[in-house]
Amino acid sequence: MRVCVSACLLGEPVRYDGGAKPTGEVMELASKTEAFRVCPERAAGLPCPRPPAERVGGRVLLATGEDVTGAFARGAESCAASVARFGATLAVLKAKSPSCGVGLVYDGTYSGRLVPGRGVFADRLAREGICMVTEDTVRACKPSVEHPVAIVLGSGLGHLGTLVRPVRRIDYQDIDGFPATARPVPGHRFEATVGTIDGVPVVVYPGRIHLYQGYSAAEVTSLVRHAHHLGCRDIVFACATGAVPGQAHVGLGILTDQINLTGRNPLAEWDGLRDVDSPFVDMNDAYSPYLRTIARGVADDLGIAVEEGVYAGVLGPCFETPAEVAALRALGVSYVGMSTVLEVIMARALGMSVLGLTLAANESGAPSVSHDSVLATAGEYAEDFERLVRGVLRLL
Ligand code: HPA
Secondary structure: OEEEEEHHHHOOOOOOOOOOOOOHHHHHHHHHOEEEEEOHHHHOOOOOOOOOEEEEOOEEEEOOOOEOHHHHHHHHHHHHHHHHHHOOOEEEEOOEOOOOOEEEEEOOOOOOOEEEEEOHHHHHHHOOOOEEEEHHHHHHOOOOOOOOEEEEOOOOOHHHHHHOEEEEEEEHHHOOOOOOOOOOOOOOOOEEEEEEEOOEEEEEEOOOOOHHHOOOHHHHOHHHHHHHHHOOOEEEEEEEEEEOOOOOOOEEEEEEEEEEOOOOOHHHOHHHHOOOOOOOOOOOOOEOHHHHHHHHHHHHHHOOOEEEEEEEEOOOOOOOOHHHHHHHHHOOEEEEEOOOHHHHHHHHHOOOEEEEEEEEEEEOOOOOOOHHHHHHHHHHHHHHHHHHHHHHHHHO
């Protein structure tokens, strides 16, 4: 996977004050990928050290008042062209910088105050369709013993749980809010495993409960609240789905967005609201663009066929009628399933970063789909699914 990285984050002394901002998590990511270092200000030939620059209106001014708008634009243009030639799909850019800032930049008063916006280079790079994040995102998604990656596995995907080197097991019955009556299908255990996969700290939940079994939205999302309590900041949801014909094929998929067609919401129930600051949750980028880009990069590097698309969550448990399949297609849905959407809402309400992976086990609306046929198809893709998840964990 090819990643563009601000040179100062890799320890190069290219900042305006002659310093660097070496960031361990970014250096680690760069060491595990093909990294291309950029500094648009160096590319522009600006002196270093020099007074700080900030964006003021449409211009970039040094603290001395000198107008460096043209130099910043030239540096941005030449670096963006190099990045496009290099073929990066991800850019990790220095936060707040007037060149590289993503989301927030200095406000033009040279006082350290920030305003929503992007640096000149980030503005230019956005046109290349590259996922842009700051070092803060890479750091926030970095797993540790204090912040393991939560992995919730759906129908037929539970085998991944056997890869965990266990440290502790937690019976779902001991999880706050998990219904006391819930039992797994025969041959399965409702038991979370805390441990590591290839050395990466994880908590794996090898099965879930569903609305269609009569549980409430708060109950089906109790595992997510539990993961958050354990300190998990990243959460991977894996689910079996139907592929909407004309939109996606049977096989693996990365979820890009969702439509909640269940008519339920954990944030509309008292037990779902308990740990949440506000129920009015921003659902833009609910599936982390950073994690999606990593997953895409891993799939391409490993030669695993993976599509991408929007997930529609339905109540179930019956499969879709032809009219429903047509409606889902018209809505731009690629994958339809009976889980995940409420869990994603809960995870976002708790500020967690979400990766959604699916195994489309059948075509939505196909005759003679059964739970057993879903499991059989899941088995066929289990190895690729495991390689994909392990590859993502390695890069985090
Ligand atoms: N529809 C809904 N959920 C599913 C399907 C489907 O076709 N296959 C597996 N889960």
